[in-house]
Amino acid sequence: DAGVIQSPRHEVTEMGQEVTLRCKPISGHDYLFWYRQTMMRGLELLIYFNNNVPIDDSGMPEDRFSAKMPNASFSTLKIQPSEPRDSAVYFCASSSLRAGAYPNNEQFFGPGTRLTVL
Amino acid sequence: KQEVTQIPAALSVPEGENLVLNCSFTDSAIYNLQWFRQDPGKGLTSLLLIQSSQREQTSGRLNASLDKSSGRSTLYIAASQPGDSATYLCAVIEGSQGNLIFGKGTKLSVKP
Numbered sequence: 001d002a003g004v005i006q007s008p009r010h011e012v013t014e015m016g017q018e019v020t021l022r023c024k025p026i027s028g029h030d031y032l033f034w035y036r037q038t039m040m041r042g043l044e045l046l047i048y049f050n051n052n053v054p055i056d057d058s059g060m061p062e063d064r065f066s067a068k069m070p071n072a073s074f075s076t077l078k079i080q081p082s083e084p085r086d087s088a089v090y091f092c093a094s095s096s097l098r099a100g101a102y103p104n105n106e107q108f109f110g111p112g113t114r115l116t117v118l
Numbered sequence: 119k120q121e122v123t124q125i126p127a128a129l130s131v132p133e134g135e136n137l138v139l140n141c142s143f144t145d146s147a148i149y150n151l152q153w154f155r156q157d158p159g160k161g162l163t164s165l166l167l168i169q170s171s172q173r174e175q176t177s178g179r180l181n182a183s184l185d186k187s188s189g190r191s192t193l194y195i196a197a198s199q200p201g202d203s204a205t206y207l208c209a210v211i212e213g214s215q216g217n218l219i220f221g222k223g224t225k226l227s228v229k230p
Contacts, residue, residue: 018133035218042220042222043218043219053157056217059217090223091161105149105211106164109154109162109163111161
C-alpha cells in the first residue's frame, strides 16, 4: 500500500479564497482523522470519521471549516473563506480496529499539506 | 481534560550515547500510547504503539515503556546515531476509537 496520500503538498493562497485539502486513507482502514499542526498549539484533532460518518468534529475551529468523506477512499477538508491564522500543516491519518489485520488502532499519517494564507 | 507533557523540549547528545525521552499524561484511563518521529518538514512516522495492557514494546534500538498508574511513558534509544535526529512525539488515545492527544515533542539532536 502507498500509505496515506494527501494533496496538495503545499498550498499558498490569499485571504478570502477557498481552500480544499484532499486525503486518501490506507485501503481497508475504517477510521480517518484530520489534524492541524502549528508552532503555538502543536498537533490538534480537527475531526474524525468512522466508516465515512463524522464522529467528532469538536475540534473544527469555526464554521469556515468543513470536512466530508463521500466514500471509504477519499476525504476533503475545506476552508472557506481562508484567513492568515489558518496557516499551518494539515495532516490526515487513518487506522483500523480490526484485530489481526493491523496493530490495534495504530494511526498512520500522510505527509501533510503545508497551507500558507497571505 | 487529558494533557500530555514531554520533557525535555530539546536534547543534544553525542553519537553513541543511550538516552531516554519522557512523556507524562494527566488521566491514566488511556486505551493506548503511540510514539512518533517527525523529521523537519515531513509527516509523522509511527515508531511504537503500546496498548494499555502492555508494559513495553521494542523495535530495534528503540524500547518504549508504559506505566499507566503513574501516567508515564519513556522512549529509550540505544546507541544513538546522527540519523536519529528528529522530533519525537508521544500521543495517547483515551477510547478504542478516539483521536490521539499529542505532547509538544522532544527535539533530539545527535552530534557526530
